[in-house]
Amino acid sequence: xxxxxxxxxxxxxxxxxxxxxxxxxxxxxxxxxxxxxxxxxxxxxxxxxxxxxxxxxxxxxxxxxxxxxxxxxxxxxxxxxxxxxxxxxxxxxxxxxxxxxxxxxxxxxxxxxxxxxxxxxxxxxxxxxxxxxxxxxxxxxxxxxxxxxxxxxxxxxxxxxxxxxxxxxxxxxxxxxxxxxxxxxxxxxxxxxxxxxxxxxxxxxxxxxxxxxxxxxxxxxxxxxxxxxxxxxxxxxxxxxxxxxxxxxxxxxxxxxxxxxxxxxxxxxxxxxxxxxxxxxxxxxxxxxxxxxxxxxxxxxxxxxxxxxxxxxxxxxxxxxxxxxxxxxxxxxxxxxxxxxxxxxxxxxxxxxxxxxxxxxxxxxxxxxxxxxxxxxxxxxxxxxxxxxxxxxxxxxxxxxxxxxxxxxxxxxxxxxxxxxxxxxxxxxxxxxxxxxxxxxxxxxxxxxxxxxxxxxxxxxxxxxxxxxxxxxxxxxxxxxxxxxxxxxxxxxxxxxxxxxxxxxxxxxxxxxxxxxxxxxxxxxxxxxxxxxxxxxxxxxxxxxxxxxxxxxxxxxxxxxxxxxxxxxxx
Amino acid sequence: xxxxxxxxxxxxxxxxxxxxxxxxxxxxxxxxxxxxxxxxxxxxxxxxxxxxxxxxxxxxxxxxxxxxxxxxxxxxxxxxxxxxxxxxxxxxxxxxxxxxxxxxxxxxxxxxxxxxxxxxxxxxxxxxxxxxxxxxxxxxxxxxxxxxxxxxxxxxxxxxxxxxxxxxxxxxxxxxxxxxxxxxxxxxxxxxxxxxxxxxxxxxxxxxxxxxxxxxxxxxxxxxxxxxxxxxxxxxxxxxxxxxxxxxxxxxxxxxxxxxxxxxxxxxxxxxxxxxxxxxxxxxxxxxxxxxxxxxxxxxxxxxxxxxxxxxxxxxxxxxxx
Numbered sequence: 001x002x003x004x005x006x007x008x009x010x011x012x013x014x015x016x017x018x019x020x021x022x023x024x025x026x027x028x029x030x031x032x033x034x035x036x037x038x039x040x041x042x043x044x045x046x047x048x049x050x051x052x053x054x055x056x057x058x059x060x061x062x063x064x065x066x067x068x069x070x071x072x073x074x075x076x077x078x079x080x081x082x083x084x085x086x087x088x089x090x091x092x093x094x095x096x097x098x099x100x101x102x103x104x105x106x107x108x109x110x111x112x113x114x115x116x117x118x119x120x121x122x123x124x125x126x127x128x129x130x131x132x133x134x135x136x137x138x139x140x141x142x143x144x145x146x147x148x149x150x151x152x153x154x155x156x157x158x159x160x161x162x163x164x165x166x167x168x169x170x171x172x173x174x175x176x177x178x179x180x181x182x183x184x185x186x187x188x189x190x191x192x193x194x195x196x197x198x199x200x201x202x203x204x205x206x207x208x209x210x211x212x213x214x215x216x217x218x219x220x221x222x223x224x225x226x227x228x229x230x231x232x233x234x235x236x237x238x239x240x241x242x243x244x245x246x247x248x249x250x251x252x253x254x255x256x257x258x259x260x261x262x263x264x265x266x267x268x269x270x271x272x273x274x275x276x277x278x279x280x281x282x283x284x285x286x287x288x289x290x291x292x293x294x295x296x297x298x299x300x301x302x303x304x305x306x307x308x309x310x311x312x313x314x315x316x317x318x319x320x321x322x323x324x325x326x327x328x329x330x331x332x333x334x335x336x337x338x339x340x341x342x343x344x345x346x347x348x349x350x351x352x353x354x355x356x357x358x359x360x361x362x363x364x365x366x367x368x369x370x371x372x373x374x375x376x377x378x379x380x381x382x383x384x385x386x387x388x389x390x391x392x393x394x395x396x397x398x399x400x401x402x403x404x405x406x407x408x409x410x411x412x413x414x415x416x417x418x419x420x421x422x423x424x425x426x427x428x429x430x431x432x433x434x435x436x437x438x439x440x441x442x443x444x445x446x447x448x449x450x451x452x453x454x455x456x457x458x459x460x461x462x463x464x465x466x467x468x469x470x471x472x473x474x475x476x477x478x479x480x481x482x483x484x485x486x487x488x489x490x491x492x493x494x495x496x497x498x499x500x501x502x503x504x505x506x507x508x509x510x511x512x513x514x515x516x517x518x519x520x521x522x523x524x525x526x527x528x529x530x531x532x533x534x535x536x537x538x539x540x541x542x543x544x545x546x547x548x549x550x551x552x553x554x555x556x557x558x559x560x561x562x563x564x565x566x567x568x569x570x571x
Numbered sequence: 572x573x574x575x576x577x578x579x580x581x582x583x584x585x586x587x588x589x590x591x592x593x594x595x596x597x598x599x600x601x602x603x604x605x606x607x608x609x610x611x612x613x614x615x616x617x618x619x620x621x622x623x624x625x626x627x628x629x630x631x632x633x634x635x636x637x638x639x640x641x642x643x644x645x646x647x648x649x650x651x652x653x654x655x656x657x658x659x660x661x662x663x664x665x666x667x668x669x670x671x672x673x674x675x676x677x678x679x680x681x682x683x684x685x686x687x688x689x690x691x692x693x694x695x696x697x698x699x700x701x702x703x704x705x706x707x708x709x710x711x712x713x714x715x716x717x718x719x720x721x722x723x724x725x726x727x728x729x730x731x732x733x734x735x736x737x738x739x740x741x742x743x744x745x746x747x748x749x750x751x752x753x754x755x756x757x758x759x760x761x762x763x764x765x766x767x768x769x770x771x772x773x774x775x776x777x778x779x780x781x782x783x784x785x786x787x788x789x790x791x792x793x794x795x796x797x798x799x800x801x802x803x804x805x806x807x808x809x810x811x812x813x814x815x816x817x818x819x820x821x822x823x824x825x826x827x828x829x830x831x832x833x834x835x836x837x838x839x840x841x842x843x844x845x846x847x848x849x850x851x852x853x854x855x856x857x858x859x860x861x862x863x864x865x866x867x868x869x870x871x872x873x874x875x876x877x878x879x880x881x882x883x884x885x886x887x888x889x890x891x892x893x
Contacts, residue, residue, distance in 0.1 A: 008604070015607035022611045113857040116637035139637040230727070239835050243855070299726045302835050303747045504857055505635065513856060514658060517839060524836035528748065549658055 056421050057398045059095050066097045066386045070124035070455055074111075075103035080452075087449025090407045097390070099453050108132075116141070123381035126179050126373070126455050131501035133176050133374035142175045142376040148388040149174060155395040156456070163370060163459075166495075166569065177391060181372030182459025183495075186473055186480070187487040189253045189365040191322045192350040197223060199347060209257050209287050212320070212355045217296060219319040226316040234291060236298035236318050238309040241520065245512045245554065247275060249323045251523060254284050256365040258357045261494055264558070270566055271559040272497070276519045277543055277551060282536065283357065285526040289535040292527050302524045321350055325483065346436065352483040354490065365487065367494035375456050391456035398423065403457050404469030406448030412441065413448050414471055425475070433475035445471065496565035500558055508557055511550035518545045630864040636857055643860075650864035659848065667844040670825035673758040679818055681762045682769030683811065687799055689770060690777050702774070705767030716760060717832035721747065724756065747833070750841035757829050757842075772814070773807055780806035812884050820877035823869045845869050 247263025314335030853862015
């Protein structure tokens with residue numbers, strides 16, 4: 001009996017302990033995904049009231065700490081917290097502004113839908129797609145901003161000029177502003193060749209797709225394997241998906257060789273056809289299919305991730321690259337510098353070339369959308385005037401620099417600001433970026449708060465006082481300058497088209513998703529087909545499937561909206 | 572007599588109810604430790620599994636994120652019909668049935684065979700070692716498994732390297748690039764990952780077989796195969812049928828993570844299943860009603876299959892799980 005009683009008591013104790021420990025984690029308000037960068041103990045303790053004055057940035061420091069809280073999309077919360085810590089503390093001390101940048105490690109559109117469903121969202125959201133922003137406006141979740149911009153937005157108005165008109169609705173209301181608005185002045189997509197191999201091969205002609213491929217083939221033949229014995233290819237890609245109908249960066253850049261714009265054929269009357277439904281698209285696929293059948297396109301191009309591709313690029317597996325301007329050198333240069341050491345020379349890099357098919361007047365690699373991405377103040381915002389003041393400040397010269405370059409005068413800062421408000425690049429920065437003397441410390445620039453606090457950032461165009469919101473785009477080295485000079489005509493304003501969206505609830509949106517799947521599937525299957533005839537058969541089947549899925553309706557919708565926007569925006 | 576009279580006069584049902592309730596409370600008090608352990612789990616199930624069920628109403632409404640459920644417009648079966656009429660419906664259903672069919676055909680017997688084999692191992696420590704190693708893959712996430720598969724089956728992976736070095740093939744075999752390999756690959760990966768874990772329950776069932784039956788079998792001259800066929804399999808038939816019934820209910824669950832991780836544009840025609848379709852439309856595109864309708868349809872069919880299979884096995888085999 002005693003033993004039984006003891007057993008029961010013991011069992012009861014264990015059961016209660018289990019219950020208590022299981023509920024021990026309840027009741028905390030910590031969010032696992034969210035990073036409230038800026039809400040550090042240092043920041044929270046320093047909320048002293050400061051008499052209103054103007055600091056060296058020209059910011060009227062408020063008496064009471066001004067809270068700026070915004071959701072900025074998908075990013076790693078821990079990295080974000082680390083990168084924003086210094087800037088948040090600096091802003092609180094010198095501006096009396098408590099900046100909190102919220103990020104989540106999941107897709108932004110999915111997160112925004114959850115926010116809408118739950119009603120839990122911050123005062124401000126930046127970096128939205130226009131389709132998503134429209135959803136918030138339609139539901140009355142975005143504040144109307146006209147009175148605020150009239151009262152506090154003089155710098156916004158003068159900086160944006162006529163661009164600002166594009167954000168007003170037909171009935172004269174303003175619900176959205178934008179970040180990264182403006183026309184880009186730098187080429188962002190281009191075909192590339194590995195420069196030292198290219199020079200070694202005699203710098204052959206690369207002006208047409210066929211000549212470009214012949215040059216790459218020659219370069220790969222001269223270097224058939226890397227130092228580990230792995231095969232070298234002319235080109236490689238990575239597994240990529242695009243939710244927007246039109247294409248991914250590979251389709252768009254290869255298509256640009258054939259005059260396609262962002263994966264669309266634009267006809268003389270401004271009607272549009274999807275790339276697969278155009279002769280240019282067929283030529284592009286036949287071209288890539290030939291490269292694949294020759295064994296010169298990496299067969300892992302449709303299965304590997306960008307990091308896996310980057311590892312191969314760093315291992316000298318590719319003679320060329322076609323796509324966005326940054327990955328090839330980003331993944332390769334450091335690896336090659338480390339590998340070759342003293343034997344490294346500056347020609348060991350990818351350089352940009354202009355390639356256009358015969359009969360094409362101008363290659364079209366880099367579309368620009370001056371609309372940027374949407375910024376809204378939500379109906380949870382209790383002090384929209386504060387946010388408008390901050391937006392306005394970001395559109396000043398010094399405000400843009402603070403937003404894009406991070407804090408000045410600190411260790412690791414890339415710029416300085418004296419007490420008279422005169423700015424300069426920090427010592428060594430120009431040499432590092434322009435002349436490639438030493439290595440620019442991107443990590444230090446990021447930790448100094450570069451990119452933390454970019455809400456309604458002044459556009460991607462050069463700033464009035466000099467420089468660009470991305471510091472390296474205002475201090476370009478000779479390679480970037482050569483790229484922009486050579487390919488300046490491949491940059492085109494496609495705002496009128498890229499700002500066209502299909503509302504999620506519209507049945508066309510479902511058709512668009514289905515067609516997107518069909519053409520992405522066809523892109524991969526056509527390229528890997530066993531013969532040109534098989535490639536063309538895949539294309540024909542895809543066009544037929546896309547047509548039954550409603551391609552004609554989708555093309556008509558895009559055409560109509562594009563034509564409307566062209567007459568509205570002028571081009 | 573008095574008792575009978577009293578029994579007639581008493582409201583019998585009420586008396587039984589009261590008596591039953593009293594018994595129930597007494598039982599709860601006697602089993603209080605079990606209830607204390609279970610209560611947190613019951614609350615969790617209630618909050619996270621049952622309470623949200625009312626949300627399936629959005630399958631019949633045009634719900635836009637941001638609205639309340641009551642505000643959403645009633646559309647009836649619109650999204651179900653939309654799914655059935657979708658051009659992708661035949662492909663999605665084909666892929667779902669193919670992958671889960673293969674999982675049932677090969678994946679269902681695999682843990683049984685493994686359990687039988689492990690049961691035949693005589694050395695105790697070797698048996699434990701084999702058993703432990705067999706269910707370690709269950710704990711590896713699909714993200715890691717996908718990386719392993721890429722390393723093994725990629726164009727420059729181990730398998731292709733071996734095949735080419737042995738001159739079996741001259742070019743890489745596109746295991747990950749060609750749709751025809753996808754179903755087999757995913758079935759094999761599922762079996763590798765889950766067979767060991769699944770064998771645990773069969774090993775428990777085998778352990779529950781009466782020793783005397785083995786002795787009787789030995790007396791009757793049964794060898795090892797005979798013992799398996801005449802004693803072990805019948806002994807665990809109840810467990811097999813139970814898991815079969817539950818497996819049939821999962822016929823429309825062809826996986827989700829595996830498809831997203833291992834699939835690509837070249838294999839889309841083979842990997843798009845009901846769950847990935849619901850994810851694409853419901854979560855990625857934010858058409859929650861559509862995704863809910865597709866998932867609800869799947870759930871209703873699955874539950875119906877479970878009950879049907881249970882009825883069938885009760886009728887024909889006199890075994891029922893429910």
